[in-house]
Structure formats: structure tokens, C-alpha cells
Amino acid sequence: MRLIVDRSTRHRGIAVKDHGHPFLKSAGLAVAGMCAGMVTEYLLDPERGKARRARMKDKTAHAAHEMNGGLSGMSRDMTNRGRGMAMAARYRLMGRSADDSVLHDRVRSELGRHVSHPHAVQVRVDGGTVTLVGDMLADEEKAARHAVKRIPGVKKVDAQWTVHEEPGDVPTLQGKGRSKHSPANS
Template sequence: MMRGLTLLGLGAGLMYYLDPDCGRRRRARVRDQIEHRRHEIDTFSHKAARDLSNRVQGLASESWAMITPDGAPDSVVAERIRAALGRVVSHPRAIEVSVSDGRATLSGPVFADELGPLLAATAMTRGVRSVVDRLDPHPITTRHPALQGGKVRRRVGPSLDPWQRDWPPGIRLLAGSTGGALLLAGLFRGGITGLAAGALGAGLLGRSLTNASSRARIGAGGGQARPTMRTLRRSCPTSEASAGWEPGPGGGRRSDQGA
């Protein structure tokens, strides 16, 4: 029975792609899709390798900086703090930074929700020994002239948010590899443990392939649905589909039948 169904499906596929009227176009479409996917995989592999290399180099540099003494002058430390402000506050220019012997003093208006992340980021800056807080916190609904516009920051540092919309290429590659390994291990192990490992692996693998969070896939989080583009294609042969049609006024098309 199964052999008969297999042969039937194989014959149907051969008839579909070897059809004398539309077979050539269908085969060309398959070749184009394969080439497109190959190009996407090649581009993604290069991006993932470069992303992982940059992350490893950054981690090595940060680790080396933690174990080596820093003799940077106060002006350099102040610039490091200013560079970190843009990642944690929405209005970094409203904050005044001064450093004396490694003692960083912060002053100026800031959103109350950003106060804690700001102090943490300053304390983690290389060369900072202590932080003096002279900031003026305000609610997010304030009308303070220095806190108008900008983009409110919600998170501190480059930590990966599993619910975020896009994952970097290197993280996608690691997540996909880990998910594939867990899925295979779950299939071979079986039982409750294998089922849990397989489900976790399938989730990681699907997340890395689609690069869309589960919250976005199920439409949660208050997001809006993306519009769907629909394309109408004529089926082969085209002679019957185009019979009786001719260009109409204004570039449209009209039929001589009916009306």
C-alpha cells in the first residue's frame, strides 16, 4: 500500500514538473528558489560568524580590562561614562558628568525609571571608583524642558531579551545548534525527559529559523498584524485564460463576453 502511494506521488510530481506546457516554468521557479535559499544561507553564515567573532573579542577585552589596572585620566573616564549614558537614558545631554580621582559625580534631570540603571551603568564603567548622585528624578509625564522627546530606555546593557523581536545572527546560530541537539537528544532518549528536551529544542530551533518571538507569532504583546500581500497568478496554459480579453481604455482590460 505504502509503496503504491509512494509511486503515485512520484508519478504526480514528475507529471507536474515535466508537463510540456508549464514544466519549464515550474522547474525554473524551483531553481530560482533553491538559488535564493542558498544565497540567504551563505549571507547568514557570514553574518553569524562575524557577529560571534565580535562578541568573543568584546568579551575577551572586557575580561582583560577587569584584571588589569586602569591608569586613564579623569577626562577619559568621563567620556566613557558619557558614552554609556546613551544606552541607559533617553536624554543623555541633560546629565552633567564630572570625574575627580575616579569619583564620578552625576547631576541634572532624569526620568525616575532610568535613575537606577544610570547609576548601575556608571558604577560599572572602567575607571570609576565611586558615584555621587546629585540627579533630579522626574516622572515620565513631566514637562521639564530638558526631558522632552527622546526614546525612553527600558533595559540596561547588551543583555539578550528572549522576547525581543530580532535576535543577532550569532545568537540565532547558537540557539539553532543547541535546539537541534536538544531535539535529537529528546527523540533518542524518550520518556518525560526526552519530551521536555525535544520541546525545548524545537522551540529554540523554530525561534532561530524564523527570528520571530513566540509572542509575535501568536499576536500577543499588543502588536498589530502585518498586512498580507496576495498575488493572483494565471495557471497554465494561458491561451484560454487570455482568450476574449483585450486592452481597455486607460490601460485596463475588458472582455467582449457578457455585459
């Protein structure tokens, strides 16, 4: 077995890399030539070459179409994400001065995301102060209170609800309830 050593030589002032025996260079060129010939013969075969070329053309067109569709979908996705971030920032900044009816709807919506029985909680809003009355399960109470506090426009949360460890005999907490859609459960 022969060890190939990288030797630099000077030829007319230019550094030339010599990677071993000249036979290896010619063998590499021969293999590359054979591969090119095989591909040419495969595609130019008189019997099946036309079908092979058509299939290659179709696969290339399909790949280009898929790439174009993926890029346009990614472009749409990035546009929508940017628009969503801008609207979230606007909501956080401008939503702080919401009137009580809008704030009431925001609180009801947020409770629906964090509580399995949102109908068991009554919401009253007065000047940005949110009063929550009703029945609540203990494992949902902390997340619901935190979610309501984070709503833009809420100045204070007065949770007067009754916390229950389990539904027991509380009529408003009976049944399966809604599935919660909080980020922790998604």
C-alpha cells in the same frame, strides 16, 4: 477491519519483522509508484514540463542562495559577538586604570544612556573619584548612580545633585529631554 500484529520470524538466522498481510505491502508500493509516476509526468510533460523544470531549478537555486546568505550572516554575527565579548572583557580588565579625562567622557556617555536630561548634571573627576553636581529626576537617580559606579576606573561616586520628584520650576529639567536607552527601556 484487520488488526496488524508485529510478529518476528526467523529466516536463515536473521530476525525478520512481519507487519501484516502481503497485500498492504504491495498496496504501499503501488501508491509510491503512482506518486513517482505523477511527479515524472508533471515534470516531463511535453507542453509545460520545460517551464516547470526551469521553475524548480530557479526555486532550488534561490533556496540555496538564501541558505548561503543566512549562514554567512550568522557567521558574521557570531564573529562580531565573540569580538564584542572579548572587547568587553578587555574593557572590564584594562579599563580600570583610565586617566581622568577618559573617565569623564565615560561618565558623560553613561549618564546620557540613563538620564533624560544629561545636560543638567556636571561631572568632575579627580583620581577616580567622580563628583556629580546638578539636578536630577527622582525616578532616574538610582539607575544613574548605579550605572556610574559600574564604569571601570571609577573608585568612588560622590553624588551631590539635587533630586526633584518632577521638573517643576527647574530650568535644566524643562522640555522633553532625551529618550533613555537603558536596557530596561529598549
